[in-house]
Amino acid sequence: MKLQPQSYLAEHTVRSWLLTHDHKRIGILYLLTIIVFFAIASVAAALMRIELVTPQGDLVTSETYNKLFTIHGVLMVWFFLIPSIPAVLGNFILPMMLGARDVAFPRLNLLSWYIFIAGGVLALWSLIHGGVDTGWTFYTPYSSTYSNSHVISMAAGVFVAGFSSIITGMNFMVTVHKMRAPGLRWFRLPLLVWSLYATSLIMVLATPVLAITLALMSVERVWGVGIFDPKIGGDPVLFQHLFWFYSHPAVYIMILPGMGVVSELITCFSRRRIFGYGYVAAASMAIAVLGFVVWGHHMFVAGQSVYSGMMFSILSYMVSIPSAIKVFNWTATLHKGSISFATPMLYALGFIGLFTIGGLTGLFLAALAVDVHVTDTYFVVAHFHYIMVGGMVMAFMGGLHYWWPKITGRMYPEFAGKLAAMITFIGFNLTFFPQFILGYLGMPRRYHAYPPEFQFFHILSTAGASILGVGYLLPFLYFLWSLKWGRVASGNPWEATGLEWQTPSPPPTHNFEKTPVVTREPYAYDAVTGKEEPQEGLMQQTSAV
Amino acid sequence: MSDEIISPRIYFKNFGALIVLLLLTIGAAYLDLGPLNFVLAMLISLTKTALIALFFMHIRWGGKMLHLAAGAGLLWLGILLALTLGDYISRGWLPVAQH
Numbered sequence: 207m208k209l210q211p212q213s214y215l216a217e218h219t220v221r222s223w224l225l226t227h228d229h230k231r232i233g234i235l236y237l238l239t240i241i242v243f244f245a246i247a248s249v250a251a252a253l254m255r256i257e258l259v260t261p262q263g264d265l266v267t268s269e270t271y272n273k274l275f276t277i278h279g280v281l282m283v284w285f286f287l288i289p290s291i292p293a294v295l296g297n298f299i300l301p302m303m304l305g306a307r308d309v310a311f312p313r314l315n316l317l318s319w320y321i322f323i324a325g326g327v328l329a330l331w332s333l334i335h336g337g338v339d340t341g342w343t344f345y346t347p348y349s350s351t352y353s354n355s356h357v358i359s360m361a362a363g364v365f366v367a368g369f370s371s372i373i374t375g376m377n378f379m380v381t382v383h384k385m386r387a388p389g390l391r392w393f394r395l396p397l398l399v400w401s402l403y404a405t406s407l408i409m410v411l412a413t414p415v416l417a418i419t420l421a422l423m424s425v426e427r428v429w430g431v432g433i434f435d436p437k438i439g440g441d442p443v444l445f446q447h448l449f450w451f452y453s454h455p456a457v458y459i460m461i462l463p464g465m466g467v468v469s470e471l472i473t474c475f476s477r478r479r480i481f482g483y484g485y486v487a488a489a490s491m492a493i494a495v496l497g498f499v500v501w502g503h504h505m506f507v508a509g510q511s512v513y514s515g516m517m518f519s520i521l522s523y524m525v526s527i528p529s530a531i532k533v534f535n536w537t538a539t540l541h542k543g544s545i546s547f548a549t550p551m552l553y554a555l556g557f558i559g560l561f562t563i564g565g566l567t568g569l570f571l572a573a574l575a576v577d578v579h580v581t582d583t584y585f586v587v588a589h590f591h592y593i594m595v596g597g598m599v600m601a602f603m604g605g606l607h608y609w610w611p612k613i614t615g616r617m618y619p620e621f622a623g624k625l626a627a628m629i630t631f632i633g634f635n636l637t638f639f640p641q642f643i644l645g646y647l648g649m650p651r652r653y654h655a656y657p658p659e660f661q662f663f664h665i666l667s668t669a670g671a672s673i674l675g676v677g678y679l680l681p682f683l684y685f686l687w688s689l690k691w692g693r694v695a696s697g698n699p700w701e702a703t704g705l706e707w708q709t710p711s712p713p714p715t716h717n718f719e720k721t722p723v724v725t726r727e728p729y730a731y732d733a734v735t736g737k738e739e740p741q742e743g744l745m746q747q748t749s750a751v
Numbered sequence: 752m753s754d755e756i757i758s759p760r761i762y763f764k765n766f767g768a769l770i771v772l773l774l775l776t777i778g779a780a781y782l783d784l785g786p787l788n789f790v791l792a793m794l795i796s797l798t799k800t801a802l803i804a805l806f807f808m809h810i811r812w813g814g815k816m817l818h819l820a821a822g823a824g825l826l827w828l829g830i831l832l833a834l835t836l837g838d839y840i841s842r843g844w845l846p847v848a849q850h
């Protein structure tokens with residue numbers, strides 16, 4: 207009998223975790239960290255939803271309410287969504303999908319986690335010392351001049367965390383360029399790799415602009431240098447230009463990796479090759495590039511010139527084309543596939559529906575005239591939650607379930623998984639669909655009190671949020687349960703084609719006993735049987751396991 | 752990437768050039784050239800940036816991929832500047848906006 211190489215989870219000391227260079231362990235460190243931030247940000251959201259049950263502001267003061275939505279936004283955006291798929295699943299899966307032993311710069315990878323922690327500590331410090339009331343957007347001149355809250359330390363937290371995302375992005379790009387297994391040509395890459403590559407491009411090119419913008423805002427706040435405050439010669443709209451130059455592409459940092467995960471899930475659970483591989487891959491790159499030229503759609507009523515507004519409106523419409531290509535191609539992939547409704551697939555199908563609603567309502571908002579009516583209303587809130595929660599979080603949960611056996615070596619309980627996916631879908635829609643109606647009727651965002659005629663929809667939304675909460679709590683519990691009592695997973699429980707499945711679960715420290723040689727396209731599911739097509743060179747490795 | 756060893760002399764020359772440009776910046780601030788002051792200051796600072804990027808950051812000796820990465824950075828900066836200035840320049844075009 208051949209001795210199995212040690213699993214990456216074999217060592218148990220705290221030291222072995224905190225000083226690890228293993229991309230898989232770093233992915234898990236990120237996972238544990240973002241769960242904490244997700245929990246705090248969720249509590250903030252829950253408090254807001256409870257406040258909004260009654261039209262009067264009776265649970266919290268308006269000032270506390272401002273701090274609640276700020277903490278919710280800052281933590282969810284920068285400390286949960288941005289690192290969720292790239293830093294957790296990407297770190298874990300990307301090198302394995304490439305047939306590599308690790309990312310290109312393993313030490314830098316660990317450093318990025320420590321930088322992330324430093325940013326998170328700054329954010330938590332600001333929270334504990336009284337919070338911030340500017341909203342996650344830090345709009346000037348309020349943030350730079352009038353707010354009495356901990357703006358600088360919070361902005362510093364975001365600034366620092368940004369560097370962890372720059373480092374991760376750079377690391378991924380170099381890894382994709384340099385670490386591909388023999389035979390793994392660019393057009394044989396799984397689509398998650400393409401989307402992570404596109405995401406990395408945005409991380410590297412956009413995040414520095416956010417850093418400098420927050421730095422300029424702090425400079426104005428501390429030294430009174432006139433940059434954004436018109437009273438001292440600045441221009442507040444300039445802040446919005448700079449901020450959204452990062453923050454619109456940041457939406458694609460959140461959604462592109464989700465799209466990549468969905469491509470993996472749809473192909474695996476319908477046993478089909480992806481329809482139009484080249485188009486889906488190119489669409490990721492197109493989104494990454496076009497996503498940079500649409501930011502002005504956040505400023506249609508902010509005093510931006512009408513001509514500029516028209517340009518940004520047209521460009522925003524254009525970015526919907528590659529997104530639509532993806533949706534159509536996933537749908538075409540499902541056509542005549544042998545579809546099974548395992549938990550990850552339920553999340554993926556949920557993603558397609560919710561992302562489509564989120565994307566189409568984005569077109570409403572990109573229309574100049576309609577946007578005047580719905581700017582800063584719950585319509586906007588509903589729209590971006592359909593993208594970020596309905597899209598990104600669904601994809602993240604789908605991916606987490608899909609790779610859970612690879613990560614832990616254990617299966618999650620399938621029935622509970624399906625139940626949680628359904629509960630999440632129902633809870634999500636009940637929470638956010640009423641917000642479209644609320645916003646269209648004129649309910650502005652960021653208010654803790656409102657006219658009584660809006661109460662019905664607010665109650666629906668809060669009821670939905672409590673269901674959604676159950677949908678997130680349930681996986682948390684059964685994932686923990688599965689670590690000890692879950693069925694032991696084989697190397698390839700889904701009979702999927704990716705290289706990450708050609709190694710034991712959990713994988714050995716260096717992923718592959720022997721560097722795999724790739725001789726075929728991704729998603730090589732047989733057109734008739736749906737079975738994985740054999741690949742030479744890999745089979746003897748799997749049979750040796 | 753660059754395998755050849757770059758002699759320290761280049762760095763010192765570069766440093767000298769940057770100091771000269773710095774003095775030029777200060778000097779130019781004392782001249783009253785009207786709108787040309789801004790143009791001059793920008794030209795000097797662009798020269799400084801180019802020196803730092805090409806020599807200190809080794810882009811001059813880098814391979815094609817490095818040039819592509821640096822070029823992409825410049826292009827993206829161009830996007831930021833062009834579309835932001837597009838707003839500022841076109842604000843007065845609409846008669847209503849002029850009050």
Ligand SMILES: [Cu+2]
Pocket residue numbers: 453454457500501503504
């Ligand atoms: Cu946007």
